[in-house]
Amino acid sequence: MYNHRQETANSSAAVTPVRAGTPDSDTITPVARINPFATPYGSMPASRTGSTTGLQLPEQRYFHSRRMKKGTVERPWMDRKDPKEKWVTIIPLLGIFFGLAITGVLIWDGLRTVVNHVYCPVLDEDFSGGLNSAVWTKEAEVGGFGNGQFEMTTTNDENVFVRDGQLYIKPTVQDPALIESNNVIDLLADGSCSSTLWSNCITGTNVTNGTIVNPVKSGRINTKAGATLQYGRVEVTAKLPAGDWMWPAIWMLPVDSKYGPWPRSGEIDIMESRGNNYTYQQGGNNIVSSALHWGPNSANDAWWRNNVKRKALHTTYSAGFHTFGLEWSEKYIFTYIDTRLLQVMYTQFDKPLWKLGQFPLSDSNGTRLQDPWSFTGRDNTPFDQEFYLILNVGVGGTNGWFKDGESNKPWVDSSKTARKDFWEAREQWEPTWEKDGQMIVKSVKIWQQQGYKGC
Template structure:
């Protein structure tokens, strides 16, 4: 290959791309060193084409080496050398500001929620764990004996209320068959054991001619009116509910003194009501519980439907296992709960008087407008501003609408004059459902008085 003159007239030196950039210490290694030591071009016959392929023209006509395996640096992205847009920083700043504001608001809401929780002080009024008891304390508990509005006669015998295996049991049983099959009379007043002042609560008759019978079932109903009551406070009952068709278990409170008139003018607090029927009962069986306040100036104006709520168990029932049925009651609110204060069944705030909430101003009785018995107190919680006592019981049946006619094989009709007899005649259907777990079992009862009332001092 002939050497080509460079721009300045000198001979351009070409070397193999694999040759060293400087002369080797070995004499024969220098591609362009002659014997005289003068640089001369090396003619490579067989490698002429391949050598030329690795030479590019540089500026000024000079050649430089460039490997085809190395990417041209002019095509490599170097973003750090680009001109930066000042506005792009806000793409990061704004989300960070949003996150900070969100965290601040979450913290504020958490603090406000925590600080708004009311934790009143209480004094213990009554606490009992039945695992340490052999019988009910007669200074606290009363076994009611009466023929109440349902199908059960409540008794004071150990047949229906007793302590067994460290638990208080309330268990319904069948009435004596002779009192139903023959003409007979139950006169609790004459026996001197009736605990009610109402005549119809103490007397019942079986008349085989017209089909009326005495109460076909016996059961238990006990209360703490004698020894434990509260005006604002808390109640907790740990219990397991019964299984059995047409049973009606309840944990509730009534006023010690009916300051505003007969029921429901002085109020009623239902911590728990349920049904012993199984989950298939359309209105809710032993898988559902309800809480209710009863209030109204007359029997027919009870506004319970305005303060009523229910809670269904998730994939289970309220039988066989124990649950805490609770009440928290203050001058500003009342709620009932199960197992935890956070698991509320019913919440009723006392922000304004109950009279206008019930819309009683438009109600009249015998042509006379009903008088408001509550607002003169100036307390929104009236009539729930007086002492109440606790009641535990299991009712059976009834004709007040708790059981809907024609539903789930109900064997009686509420309006029928022989409803009790029809219920009794169907005992082969419902009584077998009572056998396995037909009792309410109570482990403990606790009652607390809120500080500031009834002599309870703040701690």
């Protein structure tokens, strides 16, 4: 029978060859060497080896573990403790305690500044009954609205209409016949002009000097006639347009310019964006921004003090509907997207806006600038009056909203022929308007804060 154990022992032993016999003999006799991993033979009694001569025979031994009884292992380190060792436990516990305390204070401080106001409904518009003329007014102008915009706004259904219970504000290309030959657009003649300024109501084409009428038609509507508020909330659920050089906006202006012409009486921009795609260097329809405008004159507008941008996450604002909101009180004003937790711009009225604006002592011609709001004694002036809502889609402009020299912009703001340069590049931008070149509004909701304006 094959002896596996003996074979294992023999194969485990190293072999050292020695010569046997006479010096001339070539016979080599291997001598076994003890396995260094086996139990030493010297530790085994002769009775265990089975030898009657007392010689220890080779035998493979294996290690056998056994459970140690509790208390049989000496632990000298337990007899004397290091006094510094307790801090290993105390310091982390102190860190947790102070961390929880600071967190609690911050939460308390945040909650005590939040006021859950009570509101009265002012407008709940879903456009199921069309565009209510008692609330909404279509504006018709050709002057560029102070920004040198290229569109003229119209009162017809081509640019502002309701379809399937949704409001559309859609820019369209101007009639080429009005641009390619001498012509005049006179909104005063038909009484449709919504401005009292002559320059906002009449424009024309002069083929000699390169002046043209507005190369685009679009829409702008407001709630001045039927829905205003002084402190409250606004929510507009809309899908923004996709189209190069479009300028969609949801914003507010004062009903009465109590503190003087723009921007002395303020402006609230809930949402502004651009129709260009996400590759546009300044941010296209994947980015929206909010801001307040206020200042002693148009050259000193403090909008940069609180202008904030919000980028869409892995999408664009033209890919689906979003709710653009505003919450406004005597103590603060903020804008948000979809939820009040996702704030965009936040301004706390904890000091006079004249100080917040950091205006210079004088303007460029040396005239000293005067604070037009301090006489009210309110920190939030001029944002303490009634405002109304505006929805529009502008196109182009010469005020820097589209920066010169970026993303193949086809005009220069300072050029006297900026409108014409834009028109001549229509083969570049017009195709981008075909699919989603309109702002679609699903609903508009306005609430008045209790305690103001009859609420």
